[in-house]
Amino acid sequence: MIAAGLSGGYAQQTNAIRAHNAPDVLHVEYQGLPQILLTGGLRDLTADMADLESQYSPAAWRGVRPDGRTWAVPMDLAPxxxxxxxxxxxxxxxxxxxxxxxxxxxxxxxxxxxxxxxxxxxxxxxxxxxxxxxxxxxxxxxxxxxxxxxxxxxxxxxxxxxxxxxxxxxxxxxxxxxxxxxxxxxxxxxxxxxxxxxxxxxxxxxxxxxxxxxxxxxxxxxxxxxxxxxxxIQGGTAWGISAESKQPEAAMTFLRWLSTNPDVPKIGSAFSTPFPAHLPNRAVARQAYKGGFFLGDPVYDVLDEAAKRVPDWTWGxxxxxxxxxxxxxxxxxxxxxxxxxxxxxxxxxxxxxxxxxxxxxxxxxxxx
Amino acid sequence: MSVLAPERAPVLDEPSAAPAVRTRKKDFAGLVLAAPFLVLLVSTVLVPVLYALYLSLFTERLQGLGFSGPENVFIWLGNYLSVITDKAFHAGLGNVALFAFIHIPSMLIGSLVLALLLDSGVVRLRQMWSLAVFVPYAVPVVIGGLIWAYLYSPTIGPIKNLLGIDPLSDSAVLPSIANIATWQWVGYNMIIFYTALQAVPKEIVEAARADGAGGFRTAWSIKIPVIRPTIFVAVVFTVIGSLQVFTEPMVLRGFTGTVTSTWSPSMYVYEAAFVAGDNGRAAAASVLLAVICAVLSAVVMRFSTRRSSR
The missing domain is CATH 3.40.190.10 (Periplasmic binding protein-like II)
Incomplete structure (x- = not known):
């Protein structure tokens, strides 16, 4: 386990990559992805992910492809x-x-x-x-x-x-x-x-x-x-696979499950309000949302609309x-x-x- | 940190064979006894220091968009040059200089006065007082920093209302940080000084009293000069501690934007290594910081020996 990105987790991951003992799966926010790519520590997932393009929110898909190659599996989106x-x-x-x-x-x-x-x-x-x-x-x-x-x-x-x-x-x-x-x-x-x-x-x-x-x-x-x-957008999470991972296929299988399996947002909804980047899963999260806290427009309607409005952006x-x-x-x-x-x-x-x-x-x- | 090596006793030539064997045995025993210390010294001090020196001569050069990964390049003293010419590093040194200027006198005078009061016998409930002043030292620095950060917070803490100024504003944040450090260290140094005062020979104090010296005069002319070496040691440690101040500003940084990410040289090193990901520059900055610490403590030590030998 390591701390969340900006509170020290990135430093720990970068050091692990440098020391050639990085974990198979690395947590990367969209905003941190290009900086982590500078270490050369992430595996190119372009081919593994190609079939999933249409299932993700466009903003998230762009977020994991800063240079046109796919470097991470989108998890959630934070409009x-x-x-x-x-x-x-x-x-x-x-x-x-x-x-x-x-x-x-x-x-x-x-x-x-x-x-x-x-x-x-x-x-x-x-x-x-x-x-x-x-x-x-x-x-x-x-x-x-x-x-x-x-x-x-x-x-x-x-x-x-x-x-x-x-x-x-x-x-x-x-x-x-x-x-x-x-x-x-x-x-x-x-x-x-x-x-x-x-x-x-x-x-x-x-x-x-x-x-x-x-x-x-x-x-x-x-x-x-x-x-x-x-x-x-502020924040949002994706998962990368270490370039030196010895089990990249297993890691990929796991991440595809984590990002696209409908059980994941169901579990997440029990203690938070997930807003998955994976569109079918977002529908699941919307179903599972308990509601009752907010007045006015339903939260997921507003978030959906907000996510749709996001213009092009590349993190440096x-x-x-x-x-x-x-x-x-x-x-x-x-x-x-x-x-x-x-x-x-x-x-x-x-x-x-x-x-x-x-x-x-x-x-x-x-x-x- | 500076390590003072004890002077080696001159090795005498041993004419006969038998004592030489004994010496070798003794050497062996000494080595065994020193081994735990040596292992730790080598593995936790010497190796990291040498590795930092090595790192400080390299940089990770990227090209194009940078996604093809870094290449480690030897750049001689390039990292040192970029640290020395970095305005952020200068600002950090300026901050710790000001910090030391506030912290060292207030902390030392505070703890000396408290120690003298405890020693003079005018204080009742001596144990309770010394414990009360010492307790902040027992509080972990991060916890102490958080306590103060809440007290400083303008809308929930009382200090803004009491003083009329926002302790986290850009003009007041430096004294606020010094205050945390002073609060933390007064008790510790008070105990050191108090212990030294216990060793002041009673005869001198009684003689001074017989000569008509009052409490103040005795403290100023007898007690302080006698414990002067202890005071200088405390000064050296405080100078080094001030240069390396890290935790207090780091904690306050979460509460205000007025503490920059490179506020002190130690934070500069942290930022370079763990935010910018530039290990070479971080290593160079930490080597420079170590050199500055060594030079300053040598100056203070030299000053103290000159004063004591007079």
Whole structure:
């Protein structure tokens, strides 16, 4: 057993690959896959997986094929969604925001009703969250072009996202507490946070942190920039097979079972809310979902719709490191030491320099 | 860490054969007795150090998209150069320097004053007090860090309300980290100083008192000079500990974005190895950190011997 990816698991896996004693099956999030590929430790699964393409959500299928070869078996998908206190929104006549402009108005209304409350928190120390928010804007940070990475962290869509949230922070319209922290849970408990910018797995967090808040929360797809449906993703799991595995066929059989057998989401539904990347299994999970916690649209309808709206995106070979660079650069934003767009320009420089130093072929700017 | 090797006694030439055999036997016994230590020293210190030195000379070079895997390339001192010229490493050194500037004086003065108070006999319930001050040292650093992180958290902790400043904001987070370390180490050093004070000859203290010295004068002119070597040892350990500070900022990093991933040199090493996956640079940075530690402790030791021999 090893810890979850960003809390040390990737380091342990990478070291195991280096030491030539990696386990047969490796846990990889979509966002970490290209960085793990740099170790050369994963087996090419293109041929083994070819027959399954049509059964997976397109976003997940793209996620395991950063360069057109299949490197992992998709497990689940984590489209971002907006959770909100429907009871409070309704009570104070605040309409569910469908665009980010409406979101700003709704945020101001929440603060007006209760000066201590905020519409949501915008955590600055979570690069993977910010990436998911930028994903929606439709300018991928990386694109594999032939043998070269195009790196574009300061694309128009990303900068628009950054400027928007910078103004929300400057106007004190959003809280700054870290998702899942004690501060955050306290805010949710005390009714000081009326919404959550979360992902499909936040259903589990909500059920765990506030099991008694039945009938208060609802879930909706993310507000959009111009009314055109779009949605980001935060996280999501796949499984790879070690290049040096002595039982690759057995591992493949197991992973195909894990990813596509309908018993798996049935078991998963007993203690969480799985959102499988495998479409037939997603139907099984939807059936098995107990429900009762949320008001409004059924959770799986919203998640399905959110997953459909996900634009193209490729994770780069330095994504995990970039997350910590982002959180380092965003540190002084709250005290006014820098702004989100300025910090992002530094992140772009840092990322390009870092990738070049490692010998990768890099081009700055948008994909041609 | 610096290891002080005891000076070797000069080997005398043995003219007769019989004692030579005895010496060999003695050598053998010494070797057996030293073996457990030697095995551990070699396997847990020397081999890893040599391996780190070896790693620090290589880098994993990729090409193209990088998916064809890395190639290990010998780059001489390239990793050292990139660490030395890295602004993040400079910032880390700056942070620990400031941290040491706050932590070392407050911790040493605090523990010295507490030790002198315990020793002076003005304190009742001496055992209870010394236990109370010592307990933080018995708390694992991660747990201590978490306790403080909750106290520091702006909306659920009391400290923001008490002080009026957010202890996790980018201007206050460094003193907040120093405070955790000071809280943790005051009791430990107090016990060391207190133990040293027990060894101060009673006659000198009584003589000073007979000459009319009060409590403060006795402490300042008699007790502190006598335990000065102990204080210097504590300074050396604290300097090394400060340079290597890791756990406290790492724990707070989960609570605030103001602690960067390379906040201290040790975190820089961690980031390079386990986040960036650049083992060569991590090894070079840790070698540099070890050299800085060795130089600084040598300076402090030199300073202390000069002071004591005066």
């Amino acid at each position: 971002m969604v907006f959770y909100y206190r429907k009871d409070l929104f309704d009570q104070h006549g605040i309409a569910l925001p469908r665009t980010w402009d409406e979101f700003r108005t709704a945020a101001a209304r929440v603060k007006q009703v209760d000066p201590q409350a905020r519409i949501c928190s915008f955590p600055l120390n979570d690069g993977s969250f910010f990436a998911g928010m930028s994903w929606q804007a439709g300018d991928p940070w990386w694109t594999a072009q032939g043998d070269t990475w195009a790196v574009d962290i300061t694309g128009e869509g990303t900068l628009r996202t950054a400027s928007y949230w910078q103004s929300m922070i400057t106007d004190n319209q959003v809280a700054g507490v870290v998702y899942g922290s004690q501060d955050w849970i306290a805010g949710i408990h005390d009714g000081k946070l009326w919404g959550i910018l979360g992902a499909s797995w936040s259903v589990g967090t909500l059920n765990r942190s506030i099991p008694k808040d039945i009938g208060r929360w609802a879930v909706a797809t993310m507000p959009t920039w111009d009314g055109k449906p779009a949605n980001g 070979p330095n994504a995990l490191r970039l997350f910590s660079t982002i959180s380092d650069s965003f540190g002084p934003v709250r005290s006014g030491g820098t702004t989100l767009p300025d910090a992002l320009r530094k992140v772009q420089q840092h990322a390009v320099a870092d990738m070049r130093a490692r010998g990768l072929s890099v081009r700055e700017g948008k994909s041609a």
